Amino acid sequence: MAELTEISGKVRQYMKEHEEEFLGQFRHLHQHPELSFQEHETTAYIKKKLEGWGIEILDIGLETGVVGLLKGGKEGPCIALRADIDALPVLEESTSEYPSQNKGVMHACGHDTHMASLLGAAQILAEFRDELNGSVKFLFQPAEEINLGAKKMMELNCLENPKVDAIFGMHNSPEIPVGTVAVKNGPLMAAVDRIIFTIKGHGGHGGIPQRNVDPIVAAAAIIQATQTVVSRNVSPIDSAVISICNVKAGEGTTNNVTPDEVKMYGTVRTYRKEVQAMIDRRLHEITESISTAYGCEGTLEYLYELAVTDNNPILYDIAHAAVCDTGAEPVDPIPSTGGEDFSVFTSQSDVPGFFYWLGVRNPDKDCVYSWHSPHFKADEPAIAIGAGTYAMSVFEAVDALAKK
Ligand code: NI
Numbered sequence: 001m002a003e004l005t006e007i008s009g010k011v012r013q014y015m016k017e018h019e020e021e022f023l024g025q026f027r028h029l030h031q032h033p034e035l036s037f038q039e040h041e042t043t044a045y046i047k048k049k050l051e052g053w054g055i056e057i058l059d060i061g062l063e064t065g066v067v068g069l070l071k072g073g074k075e076g077p078c079i080a081l082r083a084d085i086d087a088l089p090v091l092e093e094s095t096s097e098y099p100s101q102n103k104g105v106m107h108a109c110g111h112d113t114h115m116a117s118l119l120g121a122a123q124i125l126a127e128f129r130d131e132l133n134g135s136v137k138f139l140f141q142p143a144e145e146i147n148l149g150a151k152k153m154m155e156l157n158c159l160e161n162p163k164v165d166a167i168f169g170m171h172n173s174p175e176i177p178v179g180t181v182a183v184k185n186g187p188l189m190a191a192v193d194r195i196i197f198t199i200k201g202h203g204g205h206g207g208i209p210q211r212n213v214d215p216i217v218a219a220a221a222i223i224q225a226t227q228t229v230v231s232r233n234v235s236p237i238d239s240a241v242i243s244i245c246n247v248k249a250g251e252g253t254t255n256n257v258t259p260d261e262v263k264m265y266g267t268v269r270t271y272r273k274e275v276q277a278m279i280d281r282r283l284h285e286i287t288e289s290i291s292t293a294y295g296c297e298g299t300l301e302y303l304y305e306l307a308v309t310d311n312n313p314i315l316y317d318i319a320h321a322a323v324c325d326t327g328a329e330p331v332d333p334i335p336s337t338g339g340e341d342f343s344v345f346t347s348q349s350d351v352p353g354f355f356y357w358l359g360v361r362n363p364d365k366d367c368v369y370s371w372h373s374p375h376f377k378a379d380e381p382a383i384a385i386g387a388g389t390y391a392m393s394v395f396e397a398v399d400a401l402a403k404k
Pocket residue numbers: 109110111144171371
């Protein structure tokens with residue numbers, strides 16, 4: 001394999017020369033968004049592009065989404081690159097010159113930037129395949145928005161045959177300027193858990209409370225008490241979120257009937273397993289004890305949905321170098337309490353993973369809105385940077401892992 005500096009120079013040159021082509025792909029994808037597990041046209045588009053560059057399509061049994069394999073000039077480690085491909089049920093109101101043509105569906109989370117970057121990387125890697133001592137697996141993943149796509153791909157053994165040695169993924173970020181890429185050592189995005197409370201009392205006439213067991217009063221006390229877990233049980237040095245976002249009790253606008261039951265739904269975000277386990281335990285104690293104290297019966301379902309997106313320290317130097325190779329500026333970000341199903345690939349396997357944030361912010365071009373906003377817009381120079389970062393992650397990782 002040629003020297004990395006030589007390859008990164010060639011990749012930078014290729015990024016420049018092919019930027020318009022990358023952007024053509026980005027604009028096409030932006031105009032044709034599809035919802036989770038309905039990404040049929042997107043899948044066909046990606047397959048056609050990959051095949052055109054001589055990349056083999058692996059049939060692992062996916063209905064939507066694509067797995068591609070590119071073998072380099074010599075045997076070596078296999079590096080996976082993952083991009084999610086689904087869009088959201090959002091009516092686009094952005095100032096994009098290439099708005100969605102699928103009314104009511106929009107790439108409002110910018111997964112089109114990930115796909116276009118990964119397509120660009122596929123093109124780069126196919127061009128320089130002879131200089132690669134290893135192979136690349138391209139994972140175009142469906143259904144990230146509903147947290148089911150990565151699970152589906154793992155059920156279909158996407159990291160086997162050939163066995164993957166490291167995996168890289170990225171998400172755009174409208175919080176950091178275009179031209180930068182966030183490279184974080186350790187946890188970048190939170191573990192996401194779902195909490196469901198059921199508080200059972202005994203309903204009746206709201207004007208004659210002594211005959212009832214009121215679950216609403218118990219629920220109110222439980223809501224207040226949950227707020228003490230982060231302030232009193234989590235160390236000030238750790239971080240966590242507990243939000244109850246949905247409270248259901250009573251019928252319609254009825255004002256004088258105490259209901260039998262209150263249901264509450266919420267979310268918990270953590271970065272460390274110990275903190276997560278403690279919150280699980282404390283919320284059970286609070287729900288059960290307070291309900292009992294108020295004469296009710298309280299139960300909590302605590303569902304572990306997504307693991308933390310935890311960047312592996314062995315890949316940190318590789319990732320940092322890959323960003324520098326493209327000419328972009330690596331930045332050290334503040335972790336997000338949002339979740340990412342990229343964590344499924346690393347938490348359900350022994351494969352080390354690394355996740356980037358690709359800067360897409362540019363106030364001059366109205367690229368400032370948050371994910372899922374109908375105004376969301378990504379600044380286009382990010383695409384070539386994303387492509388280069390994915391591609392150089394492979395060259396850097398193959399080089400570093402081969403030396404181990
Ligand atoms: Ni997203």
